[in-house]
Amino acid sequence: xxxxxxxxxxxxxxxxxxxxxxxxxxxxxxxxxxxxxxxxxxxxxxxxxxxxxxxxxxxxxxxxxxxxxxxxxxxxxxxxxxxxxxxxxxxxxxxxxxxxxxxxxxxxxxxxxxxxxxxxxxxxxxxxxxxxxxxxxxxxxxxxxxxxxxxxxxxxxxxxxxxxxxxxxxxxxxxxxxxxxxxxxxxxxxxxxxxxxxxxxxxxxxxxxxxxxxxxxxxxxxxxxxxxxxxxxxxxxxxxxxxxxxxxxxxxxxxxxxxxxxxxxxxxxxxxxxxxxxxxxxxxxxxxxxxxxxxxxxxxxxxxxxxxxxxxxxxxxxxxxxxxxxxxxxxxxxxxxxxxxxxxxxxxxxxxxxxxxxxxxxxxxxxxxxxxxxxxxxxxxxxxxxxxxxxxxxxxxxxxxxxxxxxxxxxxxxxxxx
Amino acid sequence: xxxxxxxxxxxxxxxxxxxxxxxxxxxxxxxxxxxxxxxxxxxxxxxxxxxxxxxxx
Numbered sequence: 001x002x003x004x005x006x007x008x009x010x011x012x013x014x015x016x017x018x019x020x021x022x023x024x025x026x027x028x029x030x031x032x033x034x035x036x037x038x039x040x041x042x043x044x045x046x047x048x049x050x051x052x053x054x055x056x057x058x059x060x061x062x063x064x065x066x067x068x069x070x071x072x073x074x075x076x077x078x079x080x081x082x083x084x085x086x087x088x089x090x091x092x093x094x095x096x097x098x099x100x101x102x103x104x105x106x107x108x109x110x111x112x113x114x115x116x117x118x119x120x121x122x123x124x125x126x127x128x129x130x131x132x133x134x135x136x137x138x139x140x141x142x143x144x145x146x147x148x149x150x151x152x153x154x155x156x157x158x159x160x161x162x163x164x165x166x167x168x169x170x171x172x173x174x175x176x177x178x179x180x181x182x183x184x185x186x187x188x189x190x191x192x193x194x195x196x197x198x199x200x201x202x203x204x205x206x207x208x209x210x211x212x213x214x215x216x217x218x219x220x221x222x223x224x225x226x227x228x229x230x231x232x233x234x235x236x237x238x239x240x241x242x243x244x245x246x247x248x249x250x251x252x253x254x255x256x257x258x259x260x261x262x263x264x265x266x267x268x269x270x271x272x273x274x275x276x277x278x279x280x281x282x283x284x285x286x287x288x289x290x291x292x293x294x295x296x297x298x299x300x301x302x303x304x305x306x307x308x309x310x311x312x313x314x315x316x317x318x319x320x321x322x323x324x325x326x327x328x329x330x331x332x333x334x335x336x337x338x339x340x341x342x343x344x345x346x347x348x349x350x351x352x353x354x355x356x357x358x359x360x361x362x363x364x365x366x367x368x369x370x371x372x373x374x375x376x377x378x379x380x381x382x383x384x385x386x387x388x389x390x391x392x393x394x395x396x397x398x399x400x401x402x403x404x405x406x407x408x409x410x411x412x413x414x415x416x417x418x
Numbered sequence: 419x420x421x422x423x424x425x426x427x428x429x430x431x432x433x434x435x436x437x438x439x440x441x442x443x444x445x446x447x448x449x450x451x452x453x454x455x456x457x458x459x460x461x462x463x464x465x466x467x468x469x470x471x472x473x474x475x
Contacts, residue, residue, distance in 0.1 A: 103419065237454070238454055347429075358454040359450035359452040360450070360455070361447050361455060361457040361458075362437075362447065362448045363445055363447050364448075371446045371447075372439070372441075372445075373446075385448075386427040386428075386436070386437070386448065387427075387437060387448035388429035388436040388437055388448075389437065389450045395429055397429050416455065418456065
């Protein structure tokens with residue numbers, strides 16, 4: 001074995017220095033300003049046995065198995081700011097038919113926002129991308145058309161978030177971070193669609209077009225957006241941010257130049273270039289899953305999390321006394337029950353877990369499933385109630401006369417959506 | 419939202435309104451008097467259109 005000592009080792013014809021077998025650096029460091037590509041393994045800091053003696057420092061991005069990991073955001077767990085991106089939690093039910101207006105959550109945290117754009121069925125679907133680990137998707141199917149859209153008509157899926165959960169974006173500062181939204185999409189209708197990001201605190205937005213390239217085929221889309229140095233988000237539990245998947249829009253929402261940089265929101269710049277109207281045929285459908293919203297300009301692998309963790313996040317906005325998979329209003333054998341010991345001051349208090357983001361709207365259900373009712377088990381009658389709600393719980397009071405010693409039963413839902 | 423039959427209710431004491439009992443899209447709900455509640459916001463828009471909330475009994 002001989003030794004050659006050189007000050008610089010430089011490739012002759014290009015910028016790539018190829019070493020066919022191995023390169024051992026026994027000194028303290030090897031500095032490479034370009035890319036490092038290793039066919040088999042890269043061991044750093046191992047000089048004896050397996051005890052690390054040095055660090056691998058990367059100031060760019062780390063790519064593993066074609067997956068790029070970010071150098072901004074810095075979080076390996078909790079990267080995904082979207083909630084229920086795998087569409088696993090559907091507390092309100094899994095299928096909603098004859099949907100003609102806004103308000104339907106086919107899965108938790110994803111709102112179907114709709115006006116004068118046909119009739120739809122909204123479902124938590126089990127049709128998912130093959131081999132990606134997803135089990136559920138949010139799907140909308142057109143069941144009655146609106147081929148000619150009125151000016152203000154629209155159909156889109158909204159994902160709304162709190163400002164206090166988005167502090168890492170550094171929005172409204174000189175250090176505002178780029179961010180990336182990645183998702184899987186499937187539609188029978190190829191063509192151009194719009195993903196819009198709204199800053200609801202400052203009425204600003206940024207939009208991008210994307211295409212569904214192949215009919216009835218799951219496709220992964222990755223859209224990166226610049227950070228916004230204007231308009232800080234509110235550090236509170238109110239709506240600050242909305243991610244919007246548009247698939248139908250009237251002329252009120254297009255005509256100007258698509259807003260592809262951050263600016264004050266102007267309605268006719270929000271969907272320009274989107275050619276599709278998904279409300280024009282009952283053959284049409286649109287499905288998404290695997291939604292990830294993260295800091296940085298690269299999409300990392302989808303961050304799967306335990307069902308219980310996703311459910312807990314969703315319960316800050318919506319929770320119920322029913323079992324997780326029981327649709328509210330269903331007549332069930334088990335329920336909350338209280339024995340009245342005072343015919344006047346017969347309050348039933350229920351604490352929420354977790355505490356909700358704000359005082360919720362509460363719907364009570366009798367054991368028969370009737371809304372706005374409690375069940376007097378002693379008389380076998382449904383009775384009216386009144387409810388005071390707070391972020392931390394509810395106080396339920398029967399509005400009808402109940403005799404001391406009688407038993408009251410009910411279920412409830414509590415909604416503090418944004 | 420289809421809003422009807424809105425009426426204030428007093429739950430905690432006889433002096434203070436606690437919530438609005440209202441039918442929205444066919445469901446009887448209890449809406450807190452909280453400006454950050456989206457149903458309360460919708461009821462305020464409904465009132466602005468000329469509708470009224472019945473006082474508590």
